[in-house]
Amino acid sequence: MALALAWTVPAPAPLRAQTVAEASAPSERMLRVGDGRLRTIVENPPSRARAEELQAWLAECARAQLTAFGRFPLREATVRVRLVPRRGRDPSPVPWGQTLREDGVSVLLYVREDARGDELRADWTAVHEFSHLFHPYLGDEGRWLAEGLASYYQNVLRARAGLLDGEEAWRKLDGGFRRGRGTGAGARMDEVGWQRGSTMRIYWAGAAFWLDADLSLRRERGRGLDQVLAAYARCCLREDSQSTPEAFIAALDRAGGGDTFARLYRRHAAMTEFPSLDADYAELGIETQGAQLRFSPDPQKARLRAAIMGPRAAVAMGSAAAAGDGG
Numbered sequence: 001m002a003l004a005l006a007w008t009v010p011a012p013a014p015l016r017a018q019t020v021a022e023a024s025a026p027s028e029r030m031l032r033v034g035d036g037r038l039r040t041i042v043e044n045p046p047s048r049a050r051a052e053e054l055q056a057w058l059a060e061c062a063r064a065q066l067t068a069f070g071r072f073p074l075r076e077a078t079v080r081v082r083l084v085p086r087r088g089r090d091p092s093p094v095p096w097g098q099t100l101r102e103d104g105v106s107v108l109l110y111v112r113e114d115a116r117g118d119e120l121r122a123d124w125t126a127v128h129e130f131s132h133l134f135h136p137y138l139g140d141e142g143r144w145l146a147e148g149l150a151s152y153y154q155n156v157l158r159a160r161a162g163l164l165d166g167e168e169a170w171r172k173l174d175g176g177f178r179r180g181r182g183t184g185a186g187a188r189m190d191e192v193g194w195q196r197g198s199t200m201r202i203y204w205a206g207a208a209f210w211l212d213a214d215l216s217l218r219r220e221r222g223r224g225l226d227q228v229l230a231a232y233a234r235c236c237l238r239e240d241s242q243s244t245p246e247a248f249i250a251a252l253d254r255a256g257g258g259d260t261f262a263r264l265y266r267r268h269a270a271m272t273e274f275p276s277l278d279a280d281y282a283e284l285g286i287e288t289q290g291a292q293l294r295f296s297p298d299p300q301k302a303r304l305r306a307a308i309m310g311p312r313a314a315v316a317m318g319s320a321a322a323a324g325d326g327g
Contacts, residue, residue: 027051028322031062036072042081061126064161067312069230073133078106083113094125099132105239128154134229136241140193148206159309166309180204181274190269208275209268216260231255
């Protein structure tokens with residue numbers, strides 16, 4: 001686009017060269033909370049305005065992550081945005097995201113080059129990938145735990161940050177559960193790995209495990225999943241952390257789970273069908289009516305729903321241009 005503009009609007013050669021250089025230079029920011037640093041990079045912004053729009057969106061996603069326990073889970077991580085053309089009729093504003101664990105931890109987000117700001121704010125992919133920073137690398141055997149945690153938190157954190165209404169977040173979580181249930185039975189959860197056709201079950205049966213754990217912790221230990229993950233991050237989580245699922249579960253119990261995680265892990269890991277959510281929904285005061293949800297007005301149940309999905313105060317976050325910022 002910058003090249004086309006240079007051809008259609010005559011300008012002195014040095015100014016054209018500067019425009020092209022600005023368009024191709026990456027935009028970098030450093031977000032800070034305490035001693036945690038999150039470097040955000042827009043690799044190929046077409047303009048300064050577009051770079052600033054994307055940086056503002058990344059900061060908003062980072063603030064959503066902070067609603068878990070008020071700080072970044074790692075001392076340092078990097079998030080990269082790579083703008084890509086629209087593919088066919090695919091409307092997704094963020095068609096792909098992944099978390100990489102080589103030479104530190106980084107999140108890579110492929111963003112459709114014409115995605116509008118409101119489309120990006122409504123998308124779940126970035127918050128999902130940011131949520132992978134809460135856990136160590138768990139390998140194929142623990143993929144259902146990793147993807148399940150990110151799928152659970154992609155709705156919880158966006159609701160807390162005001163990107164979703166609380167009831168809408170429960171509906172989106174329930175919609176995921178329905179997709180997971182629709183895949184039918186299969187291998188045990190701790191054996192499903194990358195089996196063909198298992199993606200929805202991995203993501204959403206995994207999310208059901210973490211909802212079950214969150215509610216069980218609140219009922220049995222007087223604390224939520226956030227507090228246990230925060231304690232785990234302080235003691236055990238590093239940029240190069242790797243773990244077996246069993247060791248991760250044991251570490252979470254040592255961090256404040258008692259025996260809650262181990263008990264639930266044994267049950268969920270052995271399941272070959274999608275877990276029942278009846279008891280969890282009853283505790284939350286959520287009734288299903290076909291594809292619709294009805295929320296009980298009972299104050300205790302409403303408080304529990306709000307404790308998970310309710311809005312949280314924003315955490316102060318420092319932001320500065322990183323060295324070499326061209327956007």
